[in-house]
Amino acid sequence: MQKQVVKSYSERNFESVIDKCAGCERIVEESGVQFCKTYMQPEAKWRNGICNFATHAKPEISVVTVRVNPLKAAKRASAKGKK
Ligand code: SF4
Numbered sequence: 001m002q003k004q005v006v007k008s009y010s011e012r013n014f015e016s017v018i019d020k021c022a023g024c025e026r027i028v029e030e031s032g033v034q035f036c037k038t039y040m041q042p043e044a045k046w047r048n049g050i051c052n053f054a055t056h057a058k059p060e061i062s063v064v065t066v067r068v069n070p071l072k073a074a075k076r077a078s079a080k081g082k083k
């Protein structure tokens with residue numbers, strides 16, 4: 001079944017938000033319908049992953065800590081300096 005898209009947000013043809021927008025602080029309500037005040041087509045913002053304007057969802061950033069052997073690092077540093 002095709003989801004019905006409501007357009008308006010004060011006649012600027014904004015499209016209504018989608019389920020994934022729930023909880024975002026950029027949502028404004030007009031006549032009982034929720035719109036995004038930042039983006040006209042919320043569905044398009046979520047097509048390729050998380051919406052970059054979303055205030056309720058952030059992409060997970062994994063920080064990889066690399067262990068460095070201090071002795072090897074010192075050797076490498078001194079070898080560079082010898083040139
Ligand atoms: S900023 Fe993104 S997540 Fe928030 S309401 Fe707009 S489209 Fe939805």
